[in-house]
Amino acid sequence: MSYEIKLEVFQGPLDLLLYLIKKNEIDIYDIPIALITRQYLEHLDKLRSLNLDLAGEYLLLAATLIHIKSKMLLPAEEEPETEEEDDPRQELVEQLLAYQTYKEAYLKIAQLPVLDKDVFKRGNFPQEEPGRKEEEKIEANLFDLIEAFQRILSSWDQAEIMEIDREKINLAEKMNEILSSLEVKDGLSLEELLEGAKTRRRLVYTFLALLELMKQRIIKAYQNVSFGPIRVYLSVA
Amino acid sequence: MDDLRGIIEALIFASDHPLPAEKIGELLPEATGPQIKEALGQLVEQYRSRAGGLVLSHVAGGYQLRTKEELAPWIVRLKSGKPPSLSTAALETLAIIAYRQPIVKGDIERLRGVDVSAPLKGLLEKKLVRIMGRKDVPGRPIIYGTTRRFLEVFGLKDLSDLPSQRELKDLGI
């Protein structure tokens, strides 16, 4: 059967290209681009004729190959300097070499004995747990935290969910900071609060954070005399 | 089947429960009952005579490797140093506080859909969360936020290190 190439056999366009280079016993540093491009496109056609969805990456590499081919067809300029010019294949070759190296690394890793498959550790039987110490260490993982958050979001009405974008987190950071300063000092002037904000961005965030805290009625701002300094206090001391 | 004893030892070691001789027989149809019994006897004897830190005991109808009883004081030292992990409830509560701070308890509960008193108390005790003040609205609810220790535990420089919604989407989480 000539159509026995399955897309899932290849780990992407680079993998397919590497396969073609090996099959044709081609020197990776001197790829006959016309031949390889033809074979690559033929493979894509076969895959398509099998009604397999081609990932965009495969088509992108096809475009790259055609581009290189057209560049190589351009007549060479007369000046000898052009000899020094970059080979249009160079970038692709470097990419292929890097990929090949990691493919080998992957094969080496794939050969290592794997825990719970090739080797096993002591069975997980219950053991007595003595009491814990006071200021204990906590085993935590950022991914667990994110995952927990996503779990909640997915169970909640999407309309209710505010976008957690960069800005929102930055704002939370700033609000946290302001409240911390207000804990140690009873009342801060606007100048004091803005002191640390060296960049325009930080200045804006500090303002936004102050407004948000006021809106939420967590802090209050006072001005003793008109045009006097504005001071910020915790709403509930 | 030249190393029956080794195979049985590995099986007992890897098992989550005391392993009965009959179960070993089922796993090793290549060996006869008497062969297995004999190998087990030799193993028990080997562990007894070699004066190491482990014993092969016959408990709960099966065989199990255990640390010697007199070594318990050292094992206790090992186990007491083991860092506890956070429960799902605590982790979810912490995640909401981290991303939505400053936040009041009512809002956390609205998001989680359940009472969060217990996990919140635990997080406060672990110093991952702190009271940041009160909101000047009826009931004057307490507002919560994360601590410096929270950043340390999760290896974050500051809160802006938390992955954003877009980045989470990117990972397909």
Next chain:
Amino acid sequence: MDDLRGIIEALIFASDHPLPAEKIGELLPEATGPQIKEALGQLVEQYRSRAGGLVLSHVAGGYQLRTKEELAPWIVRLKSGKPPSLSTAALETLAIIAYRQPIVKGDIERLRGVDVSAPLKGLLEKKLVRIMGRKDVPGRPIIYGTTRRFLEVFGLKDLSDLPSQRELKDLGI
């Protein structure tokens, strides 16, 4: 402290994860570092020479008792459920992260030539890969690296124990 070797053996056995020599030192202030090192060496040698079903391996920066690799066919019968397996895509992604860490997602994708969201998520879930922070460049992308668990699962002492690390470095990629 007449039986240092026995105590150390029991500690390693009782520990859920590979036990580092330094940790043993902390647990046994009665013994000196060189004494512990010597006892560990003797234990490793003892397991090697006694031809049982177990080996004492040096993995993930610590010591762990494990079943011998050639006994896997029998242990698999004991363990119900299928053994953990990683897809080729996941393993390729893992290999790139292992050799190139800390690395951002974009760079992994440039090397593999395909999107890595799905395998990356799987690796994070399996705790083989972790978020290490953010790169200090515009956009502050998340950087990834391997975990201690990765070393434990693949039986590596540390990252320098990765196969042909040197060859890859020499290529300067």
